[in-house]
Amino acid sequence: MGQGEINWEQVHEWDEKYYLHVKQAAKEYRFLPVSHTEGNFVHLVGGLKLLDFVSQIIGANLGFKHPRVTAAIKEAADKVGFVQELFCTEYRSRAAKLIMEDVLGADDWAGRLRFVNTGSEANEHAFAIAKQVTGRPNIITREYAYHGSTSGAAGASRNRFYRSSFACPETGEIRDVPNFPGTGFHVVPAPYCYRCSLGHTYPSCKQEDGRLACILASENLIRTLGAETVAAFVTEIFYGGSCINPPPEYIPQLREMTRRLGILWIDDEVVCGFGRCGKWFAYQLYEGVTPDIMTIGKGMNGCALPGGGVIISKEIAEEVDRYRYWTGSTHAGHPIVAASVAAAVEFMLEENIPQVAAEKGVILAEKLQWLENQHKCVGLVQSVGLLGGFEVVKNRSRKQAFIEEDRFATFAGDISGYPEVIISEKCVLNGVMVGSNAPNSIRVAPPLTIKDEEIEFGFEVIDKVLTEIDEMCD
Ligand SMILES: Cc1ncc(COP(=O)(O)O)c(C=O)c1O
Numbered sequence: 001m002g003q004g005e006i007n008w009e010q011v012h013e014w015d016e017k018y019y020l021h022v023k024q025a026a027k028e029y030r031f032l033p034v035s036h037t038e039g040n041f042v043h044l045v046g047g048l049k050l051l052d053f054v055s056q057i058i059g060a061n062l063g064f065k066h067p068r069v070t071a072a073i074k075e076a077a078d079k080v081g082f083v084q085e086l087f088c089t090e091y092r093s094r095a096a097k098l099i100m101e102d103v104l105g106a107d108d109w110a111g112r113l114r115f116v117n118t119g120s121e122a123n124e125h126a127f128a129i130a131k132q133v134t135g136r137p138n139i140i141t142r143e144y145a146y147h148g149s150t151s152g153a154a155g156a157s158r159n160r161f162y163r164s165s166f167a168c169p170e171t172g173e174i175r176d177v178p179n180f181p182g183t184g185f186h187v188v189p190a191p192y193c194y195r196c197s198l199g200h201t202y203p204s205c206k207q208e209d210g211r212l213a214c215i216l217a218s219e220n221l222i223r224t225l226g227a228e229t230v231a232a233f234v235t236e237i238f239y240g241g242s243c244i245n246p247p248p249e250y251i252p253q254l255r256e257m258t259r260r261l262g263i264l265w266i267d268d269e270v271v272c273g274f275g276r277c278g279k280w281f282a283y284q285l286y287e288g289v290t291p292d293i294m295t296i297g298k299g300m301n302g303c304a305l306p307g308g309g310v311i312i313s314k315e316i317a318e319e320v321d322r323y324r325y326w327t328g329s330t331h332a333g334h335p336i337v338a339a340s341v342a343a344a345v346e347f348m349l350e351e352n353i354p355q356v357a358a359e360k361g362v363i364l365a366e367k368l369q370w371l372e373n374q375h376k377c378v379g380l381v382q383s384v385g386l387l388g389g390f391e392v393v394k395n396r397s398r399k400q401a402f403i404e405e406d407r408f409a410t411f412a413g414d415i416s417g418y419p420e421v422i423i424s425e426k427c428v429l430n431g432v433m434v435g436s437n438a439p440n441s442i443r444v445a446p447p448l449t450i451k452d453e454e455i456e457f458g459f460e461v462i463d464k465v466l467t468e469i470d471e472m473c474d
Contacts, residue, residue, distance in 0.1 A: 008033055008045050023411075025169050037064035040447050040454055042433070050428060053458040054435035055447050058240050058271045058387065059298030062344060063449040069304045072343035073336055080335040085328075091338035098345040099300075103280050104311070109290040111317025115309045115333045115341070119270035119297030120148025122308035123234070125327070126266045126293045127152045127182075129312060130232035133319050134264065138225055140218065140233040143190040143197060144407050146241035146437065147234060147268055155182035156234050159241065159437065161411040172413030186225060188218040190239075191246035194380045194391065195399070195406075202247055215253045222261060232264035232293070237282035238382075240271030240445075241437040242407065243389040245382040255289045264316075267291035270308070271387070274299030275348055275448050278358030278385030285384070292316060301340040302447075306331075354385075357448045360455070361385035364444065367459045377419075377469040386450070389436075389443035392419040395474040402472075403439040415439070423465055432461040 012031050021029060033045040040063045042050045055061055062069065076091055083089065096113050104110040116122050127139055139156060141147070147156040154163055161167070166175040191214050193202035198213050205213040222230050235254065238245050258265045272282035273296050283289050293316065297308035312320065331337075348354070361383065368381035368388055379393030394400045402419045403409060415421055420436035427434050435443045446458065 028169060039063050040450060048431070050431055050433045051454055051458055053427075053432050053446050054443055055445050056303060057298075057435065058276070058443070058445045059303040061274060061276065061299040061448045062302035062304075062347070063447045066302055066304065066344065066347065066449075068343045068347045069301060069340050072339040073304060076336045076339035082331075083335060084330065085333045089333075089335040089338060091335050091342055092333050095338045095342040095345065098342055098349070099296075099309075099311070102349055103345065107284070107290055109313050110294070110311050111314035112320070113309055113311045115307060115338060116329055117306050117331050117334075118148070118150075118308045119268075119295060120150040120153040120308070121329065122270065122295035122297055122310045123147045123153040123156065123266075123268060124150055125310045126234070126268075126295050127156070127232070128327075129310070129316065129320070130264045130266060130293060133316050134231040136229050136231040136263075137184045138230045139185050139266075140188055140222060140230060140263075141185050142188055142235060144192065144239060144242040144244060144438075145190070145234070145236065146239070147236075148270075151180060152182040154180065155185040157181070158187055160408045162241075162437070165410070167410055167412035169413065169415075172410075174410040174412045186221060188221050189214040190242075190244060191250040192242075192244045193247055206249075210249070211253060212247065212249055215250065215257060218254070219257055219261070222257075222263065227261040227263060230261070230263045232266045233258050234266040234268060236268045236270075237272050237285070238277060238384045238387050240387060240443075243382060243391070243436075243438070243441045243443050245384055251283070251286050252289055255286075264292040266293045266295065268295050270295055270297040271299075272384075273297075274345075275354035275357045276385055276387050276445070278354060278361050280354050282384070301337065301344040304340045304344070305334075305337045307334075307337045307341060353448050357385045360446075360448070360450060360452075361388075363452065363455055364388055364446075367455065368444070371459070371463065371466065374463060375466040375470050377466055377473045383444075386448055387443075387445050389441055389445070392423070392440050392442065392469060394472070400474070401440050406440055407438050409439045411439075419469060423462075423469065426465040426468065427461055430461040430464065432458050434458075434462065 016029050035043045035045045040052050100110055141156040143158050145158045147153045164177050189197045200213050267283050269281050279285055292313045294311045301307055365383045368383055372378045372381045376396050377392050378390050379396050380391040392402055394402045418439040420439055423442055
């Protein structure tokens with residue numbers, strides 16, 4: 001059926017009536033009909049054209065419908081379609097080789113990779129494998145973390161509002177899912193220096209031996225539990241969801257601590273991976289740091305199809321290799337997804353996309369800094385490569401948040417005054433899509449294929465919108 005033949009009124013009616021929508025109550029339903037996508041733009045029916053300045057949910061890293069990836073999907077669909085995981089396809093084998101050898105080979109730690117369907121599922125498997133190989137029940141996670149929406153991944157996720165809760169717009173009621181997030185997760189302070197939950201100010205938080213207070217607090221909790229009960233410590237490097245960049249000492253100190261205490265480090269690279277932070281993987285930002293287990297997703301095929309993966313170290317692989325790994329997932333290793341991953345990684349290797357992201361990231365950082373200089377409502381800007389954002393404040397000198405609950409907000413009740421809601425909506429009306437995961441934060445994470453003039457346009461719009469927000473500041 002051609003574009004002209006689509007009955008959009010009918011589409012609207014069926015979508016509104018039958019689809020189970022998220023992040024909006026039925027009464028709040030908003031119809032955002034997409035006619036098509038092109039390059040780094042989403043085109044809506046009616047003519048509005050949106051620059052994707054956040055790669056959808058920080059994952060559509062290669063723009064829309066990348067021709068290499070689309071061609072690979074078509075070829076695999078025509079040739080193989082679907083077979084289950086016990087069969088080997090040329091696509092899965094090539095995708096695994098590209099990641100394990102061409103991308104990770106030089107770091108000499110990665111032993112085996114398994115493809116699954118989402119980042120959440122990848123983290124579920126990472127936790128299960130970590131617990132299996134250590135025989136220990138506990139996982140350490142951090143404040144404000146996001147690692148996914150399934151039970152275990154949600155257990156490691158520590159945003160108040162991201163727990164598959166029901167949040168009522170009218171009454172402000174929040175209903176968490178009973179007995180839902182997995183257990184055995186223990187929370188340590190986030191390396192969030194702007195609002196340190198230990199009350200410190202970086203870098204005066206450092207101990208005499210140079211250790212950060214949040215690392216020390218993490219070690220104290222682990223020792224209180226007993227390191228021999230802790231399977232792993234899971235982290236992102238730059239928090240994609242919560243837009244937090246740790247101080248430079250944090251990851252090396254965390255890695256030193258996990259090695260010294262004999263616990264595994266799970267590096268969640270679902271957002272940070274595949275060039276986003278200006279390296280293939282964000283752990284490579286730190287000399288001598290490698291993970292025990294790494295999870296991947298989104299950027300591995302630019303979200304062309306659902307996908308995730310878990311990569312285990314050589315030592316862990318040696319242990320797992322002795323057993324029959326009795327687990328199942330109907331679509332794991334799906335040939336068409338694998339073909340899309342192979343094509344995307346080949347393209348990223350040929351074009352050295354991590355380096356491109358590092359270079360464009362310099363422009364992004366300058367533009368964010370410029371926003372901070374221009375606008376009193378901008379309290380903090382942060383970025384690594386093409387992953388960044390800013391935090392909006394009512395009073396900059398007092399670091400007063402616009403919405404006091406900030407990262408503990410439930411997103412129930414009236415959220416129309418949340419800066420993220422106001423800014424996102426105004427940006428959309430001006431043709432730019434930004435994103436957020438907290439009431440006072442805005443994320444900026446354009447596709448790694450972004451053009452300089454598109455960065456310019458995106459920031460022009462954000463600048464215009466923030467001028468209006470400035471008027472709401474003290
Ligand atoms: C850091 C991180 N890990 C895991 C996930 C979960 O991935 P998925 O939505 O594919 O399940 C996300 C999703 O945004 C994420 O940001």
